[in-house]
Amino acid sequence: MTDATTPSAPGITPVSGKGSLLVQDARTRKRNAAEARFKAYGIAAITVGMLMLLILVFNILTRGVGAFQQTFVTLEVQLLEEKLDKKGNRNIEDLKKVSTFGYAPLLRGAFETEIARMGIETDLKPKAMAGLLSAGAPAQLRNLVLSDPDVIGTVQQFEFLASSRVDGYLKGRVSRDSIANDKNISAEQLDLVDHLVTAGAIKKRFNLDFITGADSSDARPEAAGMGVSMLGSFFMMLVVLVLALPIGVAASIYLEEFAPKNWLTDIIEVNISNLAAVPSIVFGILGLAVFINYMHLPTSAPLVGGLVLTLMTLPTIIISTRASLKAVPPSIRDAALGVGASKMQSVFHHVLPLAAPGILTGTIIGLAQALGETAPLLLIGMVGFIASNPPDSIASGLLDPNSAMPAQIYEWAKRADPAFYERAWGGIIILLLFLITMNTIAVILRRRFERRW
Amino acid sequence: MNDMRILERDVETNAIKIAAKGVQVFYGDTHAIKDVDVDIQDKTVTAFIGPSGCGKSTFLRCINRMNDTIDVARVQGDIRIDGEDIYDRKVDPVQLRAKVGMVFQKPNPFPKSIYDNVAYGPRIHGLARNKSELDDIVERALRNAAIWNEVKDRLNAPGTGLSGGQQQRLCIARAVATEPEVLLMDEPCSALDPIATAQVEELIDELRQNYSVVIVTHSMQQAARVSQKTAFFHLGSLVEYGETGQIFTNPEDPRTESYITGRIG
Amino acid sequence: MALGLTGYVVFAVLLLTVGVFFMARGKARSSVGGDVRVLHSLPSYYGYNAAMFTAVPALGVMLIWMLAQPMMIENAVFKLIPDRIIEEGSSRGLVMSDVRRVAEGLDVAVAQGALTSDEAASIRSDSTDIRSLLGEVGVALGSTVDSEVLFAAQEYRNQSAGGLFWMSVIVMGLAIVGGSISISVTRAEFRARNVVERGALVLLILAASLAILTTVGIVLSMLFESINFFRLHSWTDFFFGSSWAPNFRGDSDLSILPLLWGTLYISLIALLVAVPIGLFAAIYLSEYASPKVRAAAKPLLEILAGIPTIVYGLFALLTVGPALVRIFGRGDDGLLGVEWMSGATAVLTAGLVMGIMLIPFVSSLSDDIINAVPQSLRDGSFGLGATHSETIRQVVLPAALPGIVGAVLLAASRAIGETMIVVLGAGAIAKFSLNPLEAMTTITTRIVSQLTGDTDFASPETLVAFALGLTLFVLTLGLNVLALYIVRKYREQYE
The missing domain is CATH 1.10.3720.10 (MetI-like)
Known part of the structure; x- marks a missing residue:
């Protein structure tokens, strides 16, 4: 041992057996290289994580933004009386007898005149020209006529949705190569589209209907919107908020403030932490078996979705509420008890108000989690149909079949037409905007009201 | 007192191991160490005493550059070991710390076996060529730390299973296993009971034969018992430095006297 | 329709609760001539106490009834199914699900106006083609309806409606009785706060138990249906078989x-x-x-x-x-x-x-x-x-x-x-x-x-x-x- 050191005169060259500190020995160099490598792994891991986030966000934005724009065709349509109202008496019952098929010829005629007026030469038949429009165009005409019979006989300017192929062509999704085997559109039609774009009759613009509108059938991706499913999500969140917040807070108050330390409380606590980690689909199975098969609540109803999501969100809310109750110092409780308040009064009058911001933050985060959850909704039937009618009352909002935002996105992702993919990505943008808003509110609440005792 | 006179004679023969000049330490905006000059001798136990927060531990951590691990800490001035500036840009703290071992306030054995605790330093510094050499190093270190007899039959038991005093001696064994030249001890007995403290103090006295030992302590009795030189720190400054006997019996500075008589700190 | 009646009952109970709250609070105040210091508890505690005794037992019974009723009715209807209509390879459970489906179909038919409720209760399968009738209102049935199945389905509807009626009566009765008793005990010396707090604690415990209930619900709901599955399919194939090939004609x-x-x-x-x-x-x-x-x-x-x-x-x-x-x-x-x-x-x-x-x-x-x-x-x-x-x-x-x-x-x-x-x-x-x-x-x-x-x-x-x-x-x-x-x-x- 002693050979390591020998006495030396002060301030003179080192005599240590280990050599000078100013010279790095080979082993230290090797160890420092290992150190640098290790640190680089860490940086690489962070970078990979960030890169993934970046790719994901970039991917969502580039693919989804298109859904907020839609291609429209502006046409002047002559609403011929002899086609729409043969009797000429504007009787609404008689007008209703003319189906959308009766309106289709008007569109063809309108196209023919329009193209002649613009001086575009094409070999296309009028029917093929009208194929540029969405299949919903005749219904759009009919709705206007039924709501205002006086327009019959006049010439009106309409803005029709273009068919999804035309829309895809303008957005670069559809090209002349890709439509080789497509029965819905031909190269000649695309030529016509080019002419109409130059002439200004076909335009791409912001499409509010995507945000507020209803889902549409497989054949009309251009008309599909998120609005109704957004309402479905809204009603589900309403149920979750009304049930999960009071129940969650009550359960937390009991466990944190009143529960004696015994085996029953232990079981409840272990239970809650386990429930928080149970796969969400299991809650879907529970909902299907209990709420639908056993209690016969209506399938696809936001009420059932809300109940399932309530059970799923409860553990999250309980865990965060307990944390904020725990953060209130015991001195507050003692102070209240000291002036003669009962235990219950001290909790409800003093502890709970002080813990409220934390509880609210936890609840918002729980709601955000529930808003994005999809799997349980598949099992209680909130997919696989067209959520077409917005609910007209609270009861119908809760009980009528509806979809929800994530379920609607799933529904679109499953459809065959790639035009729906764009809408699915667009739907994701809307969903994420909601989640970002909710989380931002939670962060602001936490920042503003966070108390350090 | 008799003992102390003998010790004083020892002191005079020893060379200077660590030379500090104009050392300043800042923690963020706090000026923690103010212009400290001190020369620490080889094969001597030097005690740093002073009230809590006086900067004695901070200064100790400058000697093996442990302050580098704290982001906000900044060290200025000049500290030389064997004439080499340890804050020179060419100095690798890793090599420095192999030369300047450290024992901490709370025993902190790694959650490994006793053997692996002691073998940790030699392994990372590559001090052993093979298993039997390593075994020798471990045994020597444990013997030096006066704990060999207590643990030789359970070298594979976890180090955290030992008693507090044993843990601290294990940590000292761990520190001497890397064959350092200086041993820094930051209040090594503050978490120990009196019996364990006595054992560790005895050990410190033995260690003096091979190392330059610097010990921070809040106990004046301990400083008097184990050290030959004592430095008194107050509010970040070095107030007085000298022979232990002199500091305790005949301090020059009134502040030192107040502290020793229990009026401050 | 079923939910309509339940909804009205809940609404009525809640309305009654609010009313009772104000009545009890008023009575407490007037019983001491407005000098609330004489009261054992604050006046609103008397209100809460009355509200609690009105709403909690009534709604509690309602919840339990709604959970228990389907099981009781199924058991009763189960016995109506004679052994002979249970075909080879089928089971009582299978027939029972047919019964439920027919009963639901009849509900839908009544709701859409394809049948009056009297007709739904009295039609017989030999006189009417139930399958096509229900098909028209959007309820598809796998096979023609046996008369026994139809009868069981009608009994099922009958008992459900009866159960619902009795539930409403009992729940309303409980609310009224609870409300009037709690108003009658409202006196100055009545320890309203202690009672309310004890009640609140019970509610808190119930909320905390919901976590256990959820787990039990998860396990039970899956366990029962899994047992049904293992009755129809061998467990050795499920756990140790080597292929997954569901085939809706059976033999998967x-x-x-x-x-x-x-x-x-x-x-x-x-x-x-x-x-x-x-x-x-x-x-x-x-x-x-x-x-x-x-x-x-x-x-x-x-x-x-x-x-x-x-x-x-x-x-x-x-x-x-x-x-x-x-x-x-x-x-x-x-x-x-x-x-x-x-x-x-x-x-x-x-x-x-x-x-x-x-x-x-x-x-x-x-x-x-x-x-x-x-x-x-x-x-x-x-x-x-x-x-x-x-x-x-x-x-x-x-x-x-x-x-x-x-x-x-x-x-x-x-x-x-x-x-x-x-x-x-x-x-x-x-x-x-x-x-x-x-x-x-x-x-x-x-x-x-x-x-x-x-x-x-x-x-x-x-x-x-x-x-x-x-x-x-x-x-x-x-x-x-x-x-x-x-x-x-x-x-x-x-x-």
Whole structure:
């Protein structure tokens, strides 16, 4: 041992057996290289994580933004009386007898005149020209006529949705190569589209209907919107908020403030932490078996979705509420008890108000989690149909079949037409905007009201 | 007192191991160490005493550059070991710390076996060529730390299973296993009971034969018992430095006297 | 209609509760001539007390009744089904589900006006074609309706309506009785606050018990249907068979093993992605990163955990899958010029995307755990001249190992139970294969596919989903309990 050191005169060259500190020995160099490598792994891991986030966000934005724009065709349509109202008496019952098929010829005629007026030469038949429009165009005409019979006989300017192929062509999704085997559109039609774009009759613009509108059938991706499913999500969140917040807070108050330390409380606590980690689909199975098969609540109803999501969100809310109750110092409780308040009064009058911001933050985060959850909704039937009618009352909002935002996105992702993919990505943008808003509110609440005792 | 006179004679023969000049330490905006000059001798136990927060531990951590691990800490001035500036840009703290071992306030054995605790330093510094050499190093270190007899039959038991005093001696064994030249001890007995403290103090006295030992302590009795030189720190400054006997019996500075008589700190 | 009556009853009870609250509070005030100091409790406590006795027993009985009634009625109707109409290969349960379906059909028919309620109660299958009648209102039946089944269905409706009526009567009665008793006991010396607080405590306990109730509900609902499944299908095939081939004409192979293989394979790939990246990210953030970098990078990483799984599912199906096909597929047009991958859905697709999802999960759990390792251990190692990475690898990580194992187990449980990514990204073919570029299917995917669309709760092909769900539940529960136990033990060690 002693050979390591020998006495030396002060301030003179080192005599240590280990050599000078100013010279790095080979082993230290090797160890420092290992150190640098290790640190680089860490940086690489962070970078990979960030890169993934970046790719994901970039991917969502580039693919989804298109859904907020839609291609429209502006046409002047002559609403011929002899086609729409043969009797000429504007009787609404008689007008209703003319189906959308009766309106289709008007569109063809309108196209023919329009193209002649613009001086575009094409070999296309009028029917093929009208194929540029969405299949919903005749219904759009009919709705206007039924709501205002006086327009019959006049010439009106309409803005029709273009068919999804035309829309895809303008957005670069559809090209002349890709439509080789497509029965819905031909190269000649695309030529016509080019002419109409130059002439200004076909335009791409912001499409509010995507945000507020209803889902549409497989054949009309251009008309599909998120609005109704957004309402479905809204009603589900309403149920979750009304049930999960009071129940969650009550359960937390009991466990944190009143529960004696015994085996029953232990079981409840272990239970809650386990429930928080149970796969969400299991809650879907529970909902299907209990709420639908056993209690016969209506399938696809936001009420059932809300109940399932309530059970799923409860553990999250309980865990965060307990944390904020725990953060209130015991001195507050003692102070209240000291002036003669009962235990219950001290909790409800003093502890709970002080813990409220934390509880609210936890609840918002729980709601955000529930808003994005999809799997349980598949099992209680909130997919696989067209959520077409917005609910007209609270009861119908809760009980009528509806979809929800994530379920609607799933529904679109499953459809065959790639035009729906764009809408699915667009739907994701809307969903994420909601989640970002909710989380931002939670962060602001936490920042503003966070108390350090 | 008799003992102390003998010790004083020892002191005079020893060379200077660590030379500090104009050392300043800042923690963020706090000026923690103010212009400290001190020369620490080889094969001597030097005690740093002073009230809590006086900067004695901070200064100790400058000697093996442990302050580098704290982001906000900044060290200025000049500290030389064997004439080499340890804050020179060419100095690798890793090599420095192999030369300047450290024992901490709370025993902190790694959650490994006793053997692996002691073998940790030699392994990372590559001090052993093979298993039997390593075994020798471990045994020597444990013997030096006066704990060999207590643990030789359970070298594979976890180090955290030992008693507090044993843990601290294990940590000292761990520190001497890397064959350092200086041993820094930051209040090594503050978490120990009196019996364990006595054992560790005895050990410190033995260690003096091979190392330059610097010990921070809040106990004046301990400083008097184990050290030959004592430095008194107050509010970040070095107030007085000298022979232990002199500091305790005949301090020059009134502040030192107040502290020793229990009026401050 | 059924819900309509229930709704009115709830509304009436609530209205009564509010009324009783004000009456009791007023009575308490007037009983002491307005001098509230004489009262034992504050006046509103008398109101709360009355409200509690009005609403809680009534609504409680209502809830229990609604839960119990379907079971009682089913038992009663069950006995009406004679043995002879139970066909070969069928069971009483199967016939019972027919009965329910017919009863629901009759409800729909009445609601849509295709039948009057009297007609629905009295029609006979020999005089009317029930199947086509219900078909017209949108309720499809698999076969013609036996007269016994129709009779049982009518009895089912009859008893349901009767039960509902009696429930309303009893609930309203309870509310009125509870309200009037509590008003009558309202006197100055009545200890209203103590009673209210005791009642409130009971409510708090009930809320806390809901967690247990949920677990019990999960287990029971899956257990009963699983038992039904094992009556129809051999359990040896389910647990030890080798193929998954549901066939709606019957005689299906329904073995969990190929699904389990797909699930574990995808989870393994996900963990191979998430654990190294997440762990190194956690090490960097907790050991190396400056406070500024940490404050920026940690929330950014955690965004990945907040993104809904449907987004990852879409990402797998439409972005990662096609990208992988471009690399490993398409023959000479592909990047590698090979033809190993034919479709976008594959084990690798789902595994990679799931791995990305799990990165923040692993990293934030490990970050917490690494931070829990005491600084004194790091100091000890630095003091011996160890470099930072040596300290991390030889001191910090071994000390944190149990906690990290717990975190990985939790991540594994997440991966096994994850649904949307595999539904969209993994494919639908059940097989044992080692090739990660092939499509495979998982337990969760099959649960979704067996339980969506037209389901028949009497066929093993549908019921198998419950057995799968139960297995999934047991599997993830086991992992969670183990992981939480390890993490808790770990935390205690350093507290």
